[in-house]
Amino acid sequence: MTDTIKTDVLVVGAGPIGLFAVFELGLLDMKCHLIDILDRPGGQCAELYPEKPIYDIPGWPTISAQGLVDKLMEQIHPFKPDFTFNRMVSSLEKLEDGTFRVATDEGEMFEAKVVVIAAGGGSFQPKRPPIPGIEAYEGKSVFYSVRRMEDFRGHDLVIVGGGDSALDWTLNLQPIAKSVTLVHRRPEFRAAPDSVNKMYAMQEMKHLQFLVGQVSGLAGADGQLASATIKGGPDGDVEVPCTRMLPFFGLTMKLGPIAEWGLNLHENLIPVDTEKFQTSIPGIFAVGDINWYPGKLKLILSGFHEVALMAQAAKRIVSPGERIVFQYTTSSTSLQKKLGVHD
Amino acid sequence: MTKLTYIAHDGTRFDVEAENGSTVMENAIRNAVPGIEAECGGACACATCHVYVDEAWTAEVGEPEAMEEDMLDFAYEVQPNSRLSCQIKVRDALDGLVVRVPERQG
Numbered sequence: 001m002t003d004t005i006k007t008d009v010l011v012v013g014a015g016p017i018g019l020f021a022v023f024e025l026g027l028l029d030m031k032c033h034l035i036d037i038l039d040r041p042g043g044q045c046a047e048l049y050p051e052k053p054i055y056d057i058p059g060w061p062t063i064s065a066q067g068l069v070d071k072l073m074e075q076i077h078p079f080k081p082d083f084t085f086n087r088m089v090s091s092l093e094k095l096e097d098g099t100f101r102v103a104t105d106e107g108e109m110f111e112a113k114v115v116v117i118a119a120g121g122g123s124f125q126p127k128r129p130p131i132p133g134i135e136a137y138e139g140k141s142v143f144y145s146v147r148r149m150e151d152f153r154g155h156d157l158v159i160v161g162g163g164d165s166a167l168d169w170t171l172n173l174q175p176i177a178k179s180v181t182l183v184h185r186r187p188e189f190r191a192a193p194d195s196v197n198k199m200y201a202m203q204e205m206k207h208l209q210f211l212v213g214q215v216s217g218l219a220g221a222d223g224q225l226a227s228a229t230i231k232g233g234p235d236g237d238v239e240v241p242c243t244r245m246l247p248f249f250g251l252t253m254k255l256g257p258i259a260e261w262g263l264n265l266h267e268n269l270i271p272v273d274t275e276k277f278q279t280s281i282p283g284i285f286a287v288g289d290i291n292w293y294p295g296k297l298k299l300i301l302s303g304f305h306e307v308a309l310m311a312q313a314a315k316r317i318v319s320p321g322e323r324i325v326f327q328y329t330t331s332s333t334s335l336q337k338k339l340g341v342h343d
Numbered sequence: 344m345t346k347l348t349y350i351a352h353d354g355t356r357f358d359v360e361a362e363n364g365s366t367v368m369e370n371a372i373r374n375a376v377p378g379i380e381a382e383c384g385g386a387c388a389c390a391t392c393h394v395y396v397d398e399a400w401t402a403e404v405g406e407p408e409a410m411e412e413d414m415l416d417f418a419y420e421v422q423p424n425s426r427l428s429c430q431i432k433v434r435d436a437l438d439g440l441v442v443r444v445p446e447r448q449g
Contacts, residue, residue: 044383049386127417130447163413184416185421190416249417249449250390252382
């Protein structure tokens, strides 16, 4: 069990709005810790469309999504935010003194006076493939990631998908699995050519089988898979032994455990006021694509505005009674000092 | 303006007038065609605007490019006439195009 990490503001989500929140909170002397389910900052910008241009960031006629993330990281650098990646927030409780205690899915504990939800479309989670009845096997025979390779030793393994994850695990688990069947809807892959060549070479040597098609059915009992049916291939329906399955169908976004925090929700979005961007629970704010208010536009530039106002309200919670002096970064020597500007 | 027809999974027809240069996805969203989610907003990054192009139109609409074909791996019940509607641009030659919305998106 790790020690509880204490911070002024816990930011859930390290997309562009979560990152810029660090800047606005930092100007008001609040220290931030960000949690994100991805393995790097940037959220959708980094995960979904890093190379796509964005045309409506004020002052940037065009900037790539990853370029914007890089610039934001540079901009918030003076505030030295802490990051915890590859984690999803799970539970939240409010302590007697008003502090929020937040846990992650891996058991880390955080305590913060303010929680800012900047979770965009929700957390990226593995997509469930459209296989009837798959839910019953999840966590017992069907897994969406490999935590321990040993869990697959001696099993009849079916891997579904055509990207690097599918290919890499096909190659890495083949030596310890009893059998490996790779299923993909077409013979072309979106994976490193070297991995694809290796896979075809192993198929030649009969170390694994590759089937073109889609998984149409599962058979088993009590969560324990026994076989899978593959359709759409040249040989019609094929049944293969299958006691473990690893589907790799990309990621989708889900609100996840935040939905259980007791916040009012509006169609999976979090309603906020437009003065503080505070949720129905005082001290918890929601900014960016995840919030909702009349007239809401899901634009990065709207999120930037939201965090500036949110920071003012957060300051009153983090440092009650302290007078907030409104200042411009252009002229304020104290703000410039925080930003590390040299004269 | 170019006429497009969407057939929702329950059989409801949506006849819309689309501007050339816009995408089939954008017109579906604008006209609230049910079943087109377009989670990523048209970046060819999510496969939630999947449609089936009517057989009479597959040749004119054409084949998906490699990037779209990759994304289609994540779609539900992919068929030879599957396309991501964000990657089909409306043009004169598509006047009368019919696309069907699948049972679900992924």
